[in-house]
Amino acid sequence: xxxxxxxxxxxxxxxxxxxxxxxxxxxxxxxxxxxxxxxxxxxxxxxxxxxxxxxxxxxxxxxxxxxxxxxxxxxxxxxxxxxxxxxxxxxxxxxxxxxxxxxxxxxxxxxxxxxxxxxxxxxxxxxxxxxxxxxxxxxxxxxxxxxxxxxxxxxxxxxxxxxxxxxxxxxxxxxxxxxxxxxxxxxxxxxxxxxxxxxxxxxxxxxxxxxxxxxxxxxxxxxxxxxxxxxxxxxxxxxxxxxxxxxxxxxxxxxxxxxxxxxxxxxxxx
Numbered sequence: 557x558x559x560x561x562x563x564x565x566x567x568x569x570x571x572x573x574x575x576x577x578x579x580x581x582x583x584x585x586x587x588x589x590x591x592x593x594x595x596x597x598x599x600x601x602x603x604x605x606x607x608x609x610x611x612x613x614x615x616x617x618x619x620x621x622x623x624x625x626x627x628x629x630x631x632x633x634x635x636x637x638x639x640x641x642x643x644x645x646x647x648x649x650x651x652x653x654x655x656x657x658x659x660x661x662x663x664x665x666x667x668x669x670x671x672x673x674x675x676x677x678x679x680x681x682x683x684x685x686x687x688x689x690x691x692x693x694x695x696x697x698x699x700x701x702x703x704x705x706x707x708x709x710x711x712x713x714x715x716x717x718x719x720x721x722x723x724x725x726x727x728x729x730x731x732x733x734x735x736x737x738x739x740x741x742x743x744x745x746x747x748x749x750x751x752x753x754x755x756x757x758x759x760x761x762x763x764x765x766x767x768x769x770x771x772x773x774x775x776x777x778x779x780x781x782x783x784x785x786x787x788x789x790x791x792x793x794x795x796x797x798x799x800x801x802x803x804x805x806x807x808x809x810x811x812x813x814x815x816x817x818x819x820x821x822x823x824x825x826x
Contacts, residue, residue: 557599558588559615559636559679563708563736564764565781569614569635572785580793582609591678591708593617600626610792613637614785615679631795633788637679639805645791646805649779651680654810655687656694658731658759658777661812663695666821667729667757670697673706673716673741675733681708684733684761702727706737713740721748728756728821735760735767735776742772742817753819763813773816784808 558566570586577584587603589596596618603611610631616623620641626632627643634646655672662670672688675681685703692701702723706716713732720727721744732738738760742752750756760767763778787806794800 557596557603557611557613557616558586559596559617560591560708561588563734563762564766565734565762566614568764568781569785572782573612573614573789575782576786576789580789580797582793589617591617593619597622604629610796612785612788612792614788617677617679631792633792635784635788638683640803642803645788645795645803647784647788647791647808648806649680649784649808649810651683651810652687652690654761654777654779655684655731656691657810657812658761659688659691659695661759661775661814661818662729662731662757663691663697665729665757665819668697668821669700669702669725669727670729670731671702671704671720671727673713673720673730673732673737674703675737676705676707676712678708678733680761681733688731700727706733708734708736710736710740710743713737714744715740717741717744721745726756729758729818730756731759731761733761735762735764735774738774738776738817739766739772742774752817755822757818757821759818767813767815775815775818776813778811778813780808 587599589599612633615636632644638648639646674685704716704719706712760774760776763776767774767776
């Protein structure tokens with residue numbers, strides 16, 4: 557069950573899942589809830605009715621209780637959302653560390669007014685928000701902490717950027733919760749006449765194919781999405797084929813891919 561088919565991150569996850577499952581001789585069925593918990597519940601029930609051998613939830617927004625219930629019914633791996641449940645495994649990215657990497661990069665370029673457009677209730681957003689705040693405090697920049705509401709879509713990124721544009725002084729760097737959010741913010745800043753990165757630096761998260769497009773060239777925190785999908789399949793088949801019952805929770809370390817949307821801090825603006 558994939559949270560959001562509009563996010564290219566999950567396309568890479570799906571590729572990793574499909575390839576690894578084929579190596580085990582299994583077929584893969586995909587469904588989505590369109591980022592809506594109630595529709596995710598319906599999608600999961602539909603898969604369970606098909607008597608699947610195991611289930612992977614990629615970036616689910618359903619409750620922890622629902623995840624635990626599903627884990628008691630079928631071998632389960634939760635991908636891209638931290639969980640400590642005993643009835644399931646998880647494969648996640650260290651979102652806290654990834655956000656710290658993003659802030660540290662901005663600070664190394666001389667930025668102090670670094671803002672964050674958060675990911676709302678999206679999977680991973682809480683850790684990225686925590687990592688941003690932790691890094692700002694560690695660097696002695698707590699007086700410059702600015703977090704505005706956002707989400708994992710272009711529209712929510714655009715709205716978050718609009719709120720930042722209303723603030724004075726403007727931030728000189730913005731860390732967005734994911735690449736789609738960053739692209740929405742990029743559109744808002746360019747509409748306002750700001751040059752990226754000459755006047756404001758911008759970072760995303762996920763390092764999707766969109767970030768690598770030449771006309772976007774977005775600096776982004778990389779998490780190995782296809783590899784994480786493959787790892788999730790491996791953990792699932794340990795439960796299916798080997799009968800493992802004790803939970804395993806894997807955390808993958810992120811890295812930073814620097815492109816053209818970040819640069820040195822500009823001169824002070826009013």
